[in-house]
Amino acid sequence: MNDIQDLLDQGSAWLPLITDGLINLFIGLVIFFIGKFVASKVAKWCESRMLKSSVDKAVAGFTSSILYALMFAAVALMALGQIGVETTSFIAILGAAGLAVGLALQGSLSNFASGVLIIILRPFKSGDFIDGAGQMGTVDRIELFHTYLKTTDNRVVIIPNSAMMNGSIVNFSREKTRRVDLVVGISYDADIRLAKQIMQEIVLADDRILKDPECTIALSELADSSVNFVVRPWVNAADYWVVRADFLEKVKYAFDERGVGIPYPQMDVHLHKQES
Structure with missing residues (x-):
């Protein structure tokens, strides 16, 4: 008890x-x-x-x-x-x-330090369209360890900050204007003066193409299958892709209507009969 x-x-x-x-x-x-x-x-x-x-x-x-x-x-x-x-x-x-x-966790600390550098150095900001770490997209947000990009087809790409800072970064949105670099080829039997005139008319008729700097249209190469022109108009960054697509479409229609041939790769084969 x-x-x-x-x-x-x-x-x-x-x-x-x-x-x-x-x-x-x-x-x-x-x-x-x-x-x-x-x-x-x-x-x-x-x-x-x-x-x-x-x-x-x-x-x-x-x-x-x-x-x-x-x-x-x-x-x-x-x-x-x-x-x-x-x-x-x-x-x-x-x-x-x-x-x-x-x-x-050296990698994670490196990501954190890189995130701080991104904020301080500002190589890009939210809303910029960039090419970084092998990925292209619009910057959505920057967090402690990762940067979030949204691609043009609405995918979210999560990139470690260290990978972003250790590679080359191409910021397509930093400058207000961009140059559209195009190569337009015509056939060897086409009229060079007419082709150049058509492209100048298309450039002058498009209000989205800037007058300053002036657009460059010049013969650049006598290639294997074509005579190549370089066309380099300046546009606002937001109009880049639209102007590029519209110019190529208008050139194709105008060349077809006015008889300027657009070549394709070809090879001439010559046969010789050998008498025995």
Whole structure:
């Protein structure tokens, strides 16, 4: 009986500690999940406010990602402190673990550093059409570790920031104007003067082609199967592809109507009869 009584007394002594521990665990979980929810909402709110203030979309997305990461770390420490974990020692442990993880995750840290450089150097911004890391598309957003591109066929391409910064970046949207470089070939028996006149008329009739700088139309090559002209009109960057397609279509129609032949690769074979 005395042993049973002792067990009951020990259980009564441990019960408040267990109850307090469960309560602290519950409060810690509540702090963690509510804090995580609040951090997400605050980050999105800050991003929307920056966008309304005409801050570049890429900068707003990058800043909100950093803000969320910092708030999430603070919420995690608060939750651990509520449970009873010594956060001071925990931070020291995290520092040591962070060094080891940092060595193991050099690629991710490189992506983060490259993301910071993209924001600072601004080789491109949200909405620019670029060719980077072997992919072409419109920049949608820049985050801590990745840059998001949308292709012309509406695919989303996610590129590590380090890959973006370590390669060549072609920004098609940086300048307001672009030059359309075209090669137009005519047959050897066609009238060169007439062909050049037709192309000049098409250029002058198109208001989207800029008068300054002046369009270049010049004979460039006497090729194997054609006489080649280079045509180099200047247009606003937004009109590049439309003007290019329209010019080629109009040239084809005009050449057909006015008898200017457009050649295709061909080979002349000469047969000689050899008398025995």
